[in-house]
Amino acid sequence: MANMDRTNEKININEIREFEGQYVLSLPEQYIDFLLKYNGGYPEASTFKISDVEGESVVNKFYGIGDMKGNLAKVFEFLDGELPEGFISIGSDPGGNEICIGVSKEYFGKIYFWMHDMEPDEEMDNMYFLSNSFNDFFDNLY
DSSP, rough: OOEEEEEEEOOHHHHHHHHHHTTOOOOOHHHHHHHHOOEEEEEEEEEEEEETTTEEOOEEEEOOSSSSSTOOOHHHHHTTTSSTTEEEEEEEOOOEEEEEEEEEEGBBBBBEEETOOOOOTTTTTTEEEEEEHHHHHHHHHH
């Protein structure tokens, strides 16, 4: 896994399970491992490719669980009904776009980029596939 520059306060598996229970979802194991190790924060390498057309962006920060600005619970509640069903935001870029992970169905564990200022004709039109897993996405930041 890549490294983090700054991280949030450590959490334990019970806090993650409480979050899952509160929002009735299951987080992918790779992402749970990341939360246990770092609980979000700021990655050292942060650039990723969205698509050939959209170019690149950077991870501004990864959200964590607990009492910090931009925590997973606050972001989940703020974006409820905005993101396509079956996704939660796990981080953002400086432009207010969201890095999302699939938490249900065929998208489970996959990483997508949600462009907030694009009006989609279809539900997934403003979602860009980035990676099949959290570890692949994180390890390929540059």
